[in-house]
Structure formats: structure tokens, C-alpha cells
Amino acid sequence: MKLxxxxxxxxxxxxxxxxxxxxxxxxxxxxxxxxxxTTNALDLVLPKAKGKTDSNKNTTVNxxxxxxxxxxxxxxxxxxxxxxxxxxxxxxxDKARAIVLRAxxxxxxxxxxxxxxxxxRNQIKTVLAVDPK
Numbered sequence: 001m002k003l004x005x006x007x008x009x010x011x012x013x014x015x016x017x018x019x020x021x022x023x024x025x026x027x028x029x030x031x032x033x034x035x036x037x038t039t040n041a042l043d044l045v046l047p048k049a050k051g052k053t054d055s056n057k058n059t060t061v062n063x064x065x066x067x068x069x070x071x072x073x074x075x076x077x078x079x080x081x082x083x084x085x086x087x088x089x090x091x092x093x094d095k096a097r098a099i100v101l102r103a104x105x106x107x108x109x110x111x112x113x114x115x116x117x118x119x120x121r122n123q124i125k126t127v128l129a130v131d132p133k
Contacts, residue, residue: 058127059088063103063111078111082118089124098125 061081062070069076076084089097099119103112119126 058098058100060100060102061115063107063115065104065106067107067111078114081115085118085124086122097123098127100127100129102129
């Protein structure tokens with residue numbers, strides 16, 4: 001009979017299999033999430049709103065399918081657009097210097113870029129209006 005050898009011995013070895021599983025899962029997680037992160041080509045500052053915004057306080061530039069320009073509901077020629085906008089918009093308050101650009105689907109990009117170029121030259125914020133549906 002062996003009386004002294006019935007004790008349970010605790011193993012002093014460290015099992016690395018669970019640690020390698022965790023490291024492997026973290027590696028996969030970071031590899032997948034890093035491919036989903038893309039940098040924007042443009043640094044856009046989007047407008048923030050609490051509740052509904054009052055669109056009646058904004059100056060609106062409309063372009064219809066016939067490439068006719070309107071400030072609010074007043075027709076304006078393409079050549080006079082910048083002059084009329086600068087006359088309407090206040091020169092000191094940066095928050096009030098914003099326009100809403102509304103263009104139909106069929107409007108050529110050239111006309112939209114023309115209005116955005118005017119706004120960019122004169123430090124006017126531009127918001128593109130879209131159909132919410």
C-alpha cells in the first residue's frame with residue numbers, strides 16, 4: 001500500500017491555448033474594423049439642428065430643369081446671382097451667411113458647382129436640399 005503518493009499534485013505549467021485564442025480573435029477584430037474606416041476627401045461641417053429648423057429664415061437658391069436661377073422666388077440671371085446674394089446676405093454674422101441650394105434632378109452639375117463656387121469664394125455656408133423620401 002502506498003500511503004504517501006495519494007496526494008493531488010498541482011501542475012505549475014501555464015496553458016497558453018486560451019491566451020492565443022483571445023489574441024487571435026482580437027487580431028481578426030482589428031483587421032476587420034480597420035478596413036471599414038475610410039477618410040473623407042472633404043472636411044465637411046454638417047449643420048446641427050434641435051427639432052425642426054425654420055426654413056423661412058434661410059435664403060434659398062433654386063435651379064429648375066431649364067437652368068433658370070431663383071433667389072427665394074425671385075428670378076435672377078446667372079451673371080447677377082453673386083451680386084444679388086451678396087446684397088441679400090449679411091456681411092458680418094457668419095451664422096446668417098448660409099444658403100439652401102435646391103436643384104432639380106435634371107440640372108447639370110455645372111450649374112450646381114457654379115453656385116457652390118460663389119458660396120465658397122464669399123465664405124457662405126451651403127446646404128444642399130434633397131427629397132427626404
